[in-house]
Amino acid sequence: MKLIAIDMDGTLFSNNHTISENNCHAILKAQRQGHIVTFCSGRALHDIQEIIKKINLEAPIIAGNGAVVFHNKILQTLTIPVHILKKIMDIFNDFQLYYEIYTNKGIFIDKTRKEYLYAELNRLKDDPVFGPMVEQMVQVQNDQNHLLTVSDFSELNFSMLDPYKMYTVSLDEKKLNHLQQRLSERDDISITNGSHLTVEVGNKQVSKGNALLFLANYFQIPQADTVAIGDNLNDLSMFKAAGTSIAMGNATDFVKSHAKFVTKTNDDDGVAYALEKFVLS
Structure with missing residues (x-):
């Protein structure tokens, strides 16, 4: 069983701000195989909840770049005093x-x-x-x-x-x-x-990487069995924490240089390709 953290903007979303059927199907396939998929974004918790509800997906959520971790209830909130x-x-x-x-x-x-x-x-x-x-x-x-x-x-x-x-x-x-x-x-x-x-x-303790490790500990998944997929600077802490890091094809060369693998772009179902090639195969 793996814990798979997927960024949203520039990663799961195409450039027209939609989530493709191929990406949805690949996520469902991963879940059916027993893997845990979490959506990990800088977006707000309420925003992410509405987005995944519209595409009929259920998954743990890492919101606010790691400030909030949610699975059926809020597991952790790191607030700004x-x-x-x-x-x-x-x-x-x-x-x-x-x-x-x-x-x-x-x-x-x-x-x-x-x-x-x-x-x-x-x-x-x-x-x-x-x-x-x-x-x-x-x-x-x-x-x-x-x-x-x-x-x-x-x-x-x-x-x-x-x-x-x-x-x-x-x-x-x-x-x-x-x-x-x-x-x-x-x-x-x-x-x-x-x-x-x-x-x-x-x-000061907030990062996507710290939140990924928190969730891995919660589900008792070894760090080596964690996967991170992202495209931008706020995903680098997640890349550093994950056992397997995958940069999007549309990421900058700097971001790609910090990942173990590079997948296709967000407009070319890069999440689905990453899951099939590097996780589910």
Whole structure:
């Protein structure tokens, strides 16, 4: 029996944000053979639950880059202490960035910061290079489940919400680099990137790799029998932890260099190919 951790965006999802029948069938085949498949994503728990419900799959979930581990119930939540959260919010506010706060009640955004994002997107929507990226960013943000808008974050009582991730997205890479430099001065948070256009902050112990090891221990599966499939920088900790690491064909060369195997792209059923070739065969 193996524990197979599969990333979602850029891995399980094709570029048009759908999950192919071939990928679904391969996952079901793995489950029927007695393997445990877990979906491991930077997305929020509520969001992942709705996604897999729509495709009639049941599986353990690793959400928020490893902050939340769920199997029939929440097994672990690594929250951001409120006093730290507020300091990080101040830093994000200094950079006038749109950001989201992931909690046990959903993903909160505030109206003012939403306007920051749309102002940035409107400036670039006709750009031949950034235009298509703008459309994709808008679609991904708007399609999230349990996305809740408030007039101002100050309305929220975070001590009752178990905040576990902060997320920002921007096409201003220079600003994001400066943000990341400032955040990296702290030793009380974890910082990761789902792409070069995002910065994600969590509890200092959070990583996909740590969550994979937690789940392997829960199911009493040896580390050597764990498998990780992913495409991006936030998957590297998972690659390091897993007995078998598989990078997507659409991953960067840097990410591929950290994996044992490389499969096909996310638009070419790379998850199904990886499972058939490296796990089920």
